[in-house]
Amino acid sequence: MSKASKIAFLNPLSKENPVIVQVLGICSALAVTTKLEPAFVMTLSVVAVLALSNVIISLIRKTIPTSIRIIVQLVVVAALVVMVDQVLKAYNYEVSKQLSVFIGLIITNCILMGRLEAFALNNGPWLSFLDGVGNGLGYGMILVIVAFFRELLGSGTLFGYQVVPDSWYEMGYMNNGMMILPPMALITVACIIWVHRSRNKELQEK
């Protein structure tokens, strides 16, 4: 793998993470992270849409007139999102119900437009593909971490399986209802940012 493709793929995972460094895509990070399963499916959907739309836009980047590029991008993304939505409905109806409107809202996810504008319009399809997968994974990584803590502390389960033993509940342990509420998603993201910034000192704002 060349150096450029390494950067395109690895940078979004940490140094240029879309959620915790660029602070994009926060609304879906709040909405779909009460349970691990929807967060996981959301991650896959975003990776798929982001990688494919990046490739498509990159392929036609020289033919798109600049003045209407946003519309073209939206059409491509919207078509891909509808496809993902249909696939989910067909093969995983339960999760698609849980994710409800948020799959559709991938269209408005700032990460997508950001990557198309900033990367796919200026780079070849292979690099764009890596960039899409990298950013999707960077986003999904945070989603899964947040969902892990919210599901574990809020419901005592992981992927729907109970992991907190019954004996704890008998001793008086209770699930933390606040973890299910949106504020704790923000605070969990804040904790991740806290840890991340203290490990990467160059990212700290002066």
Added chain:
Amino acid sequence: MKSLKRKIDALKPHFEKGGKLEKLHSVYDGFYTFLFTPNETSSSGVHIHDANDSKRTMITVVIALIPCLLFGIYNIGYQHAMATGADMAFLQMIWYGLLKALPQIVVAYAVGLGIEFIAAQIRGHEIQEGFLVSGILIPMICPIDTPLWMIAVAVAFAVIFAKEVFGGTGYNFLNIALVTRAFLFFAYPSKMSGDGVFVSLGDAATVDAYSGATPLGQIASSTDGGVQLLNVAGEPLTFWDTFIGLIPGSWGETSTLFILVGAAILLLTGIASWRIMTSAVVGGLVMSAVAHYFATPLYPATLIDPVQQLCLGGFAFAVVFMATDPVTACRTNVGKYIYGFMIGVMAIVIRCYNTGYPEGAMLAVLLMNCFAPLIDYCVVEVNIRRRLARTKANV
């Protein structure tokens, strides 16, 4: 005292620069200044010291809380005796209450101070005394049967996320004790509200007519439009019962009488702002009068008369001890009037018109905490504009 001082002085070299325990010097300083007035003076410049430093301010608030604390401890035993029909003497009730209350206080202090000490060490700061008051307030605004580990978790959350991340004592924009309470309320609702948490039963059986609902809980769940309040043994409550505080509730905040004693101490010593207190009471009275004027069985809490409103729930306690927290309240005098008034109004609005929450004082104070800086900003800007206009007119 002298021998204690000699012993502590003997430890000092260990904590000074180059000593074995140099890293823990802020812990040493914290304890030393807690016990004795340091005799070191400033080495440069002219300084004016007021004897009323933040340690003395905090201690005064704690002293003002003691009447409520003692009454709360007695009331725990009193409610227990009444709910179970047990024949208990006065001292037995106090002993029962003490055994229930003390662990909560110890846990709140241990966790909160522990985190403050660690944070001070990491930052290399002096240890601040900010938690002295919060630590005693937190147990007092919790139901008596709150599990200790929940208090520990909530205190840790509040101290870390509402205080230390903003820079420690004096930089928090939300009242720490109320953040703790709000965390408990939203995280563990079944242990924080309802009929089963406000009276400590132990393992004893209850009397037949027993109901553990607080007066505000009874009102919120009343469907027939009646507001005859009952005590835990099913007998009618008078206004004086609610004023003196022989009612179930978060254990430190039931007694309006002893809260008034605390308020008197705070006002006489000038620690708390009379502007905030009076305007909050006025706000509460005005709003409950308005609500009472438009009383409807749809919102049962509007049926209570205004003066009684102020004696129920956590209103009085929140106004006297929470709203006046100088760190989170408005700084400007005009701002204090607005801030206090809005706390009074919001507390009653939430209590009357949001049937999901029987009590609104906690949320009202937290909400106005968020608005306090904005209120101050507006007051200052208006003042600047007024004075600019005056200068222009004079030129």
